[in-house]
Amino acid sequence: MKKLLIFVVLFFLAGATTKTNAQDFSFGGYVKFFAHPNLNSPYRLDKLGTRLQLKAQGSASEAVDFFTAIDFNNDLADSLNPGKMRIYPVESYIDLFLVDWLDIRIGNQFIFWGTTNWINPTDNINPWDYVNISAEVEDYRVPVTAAKFDFYPSDSFTLEFVWLPVFQANKIPIELPDRMGPLAVNLNSPELPETKLANSQFAFRLSSSLPWFDYSLSYFHGYDKNFSLYSETMFGQNPQIFFTPKYEKIDIFGADFVTTFDKFALQGEGAFFKTTDKDGKNIFVENNHLKYVLGADYYFSDKVTLNLQFIQNIRFNYDKTTEEKARTQNGMPPDTAPDKTEQSASAMLKINSGDFFTVQIISVVNLKDKDFFLLPILNYNLADAVNLYCGATIFSGKESSPFGRNKKYSRFFLELKYGF
Secondary structure, three states: OHHHHHHHHHHHHHHHHHHHOHHHEEEEEEEEEEEEEEOOOOOOEEEEEEEEEEEEEEEEEOOEEEEEEEEEEEEOOOOOOOOOEEEEEEEEEEEEEEEOOEEEEEEEEOOOOOOOOOOOOOOOOOOEEOOOOOOOHHHHEOOEEEEEEEEEEEOOEEEEEEEEOOOOOOEOOOOOOOEEOOEEEEEOOOEOOOOOHHHOEEEEEEEEEEOOEEEEEEEEEEEOOOOEEEEEEEOOOOOEEEEEEEOOEEEEEEEEEEEEEOOEEEEEEEEEEEOOEOOOOOOOOOEOEEEEEEEEEEEOOOOEEEEEEEEEEEEOOOOHHHHHHHHHHOOOOHHHOOOOEEEEEEEEEEEEOOOOEEEEEEEEEEOOOOOEEEEEEEEEEEEOOEEEEEEEEEEEOOOOOOOHHHHHHOEEEEEEEEEO
């Protein structure tokens, strides 16, 4: 409701602006039909419906710009609200240009950090929707309510400050077995951080551009967007185990760089995640860890680009044998304990024909378990303002592996979009 109120305020601002500065106002949007059949038997439709998005943007004055977009979404396959219209804002913000050395954006917005592709250890502001990955960013990334300040102390430096008054988590399904041995399993409601000033999140990023090298240093203070799953066993006449998702505090120190030469672009990005499990003894919380990505783009031509990356995650104060034993004692499957060091690789191929179609293929594979994620997308321009998107999100691997556990969410997607 609060986000919808933001949209309404901005929309009325847009209407007021059209009366005095019609040349600074634009209105548009799109209509989209979507069908997402699941790739697992019985091949049900995960999503089927239409979406109308309306956009308005313009200037109220030389110092104030605005943008707002709202979705009217009707998903016939939505199990919770089949055939019911959902109305929600996507981005709705105001830009303020009060002085030359400062830009301010306030409202619902996307804020993406990092230089590597798809896997970004420093990109910790906007949550992910891991179930609805498809062709458009707004389907699998979640906008946040934030105030963003961009400072320009010199021509070569930019300092960003982001304040997040409301916590928003990654959208990850929580699934548990009906029973674990003789114990009945219960899932408690997630424990979310209380919305108050003391629980606000914030982030800084210092970016700099040199003649041959771009880099940034960043810091995020807030809550982990992935839940920690606590368990508690209650003994008695009917022994039960209770699982409670909780969101722990976290501090993330990051850095990234990119440089280009000839037909190559080299990127690197890494972050140290300081969690509440400082000594590694809390099995419910992720240990302190370092995650980094090293990659390169090769431009075969203006129309074909290949990106390859190596990813590593290193946990500190961690012993897998001890972790497995503790998980068993707390009613948790021991095969869910990760390794101390994990390596994976990713690849992305882009082919752009120019006026007619674009092909993008993204893949990520964990090197130990050989489980993988694959996302092929074809965007075909049928006519002016009419685009056809088709592709698939494919998870594969052993059931105990990270991607294998998500095999049930593999789906094909077909979307027809008309922009106006």
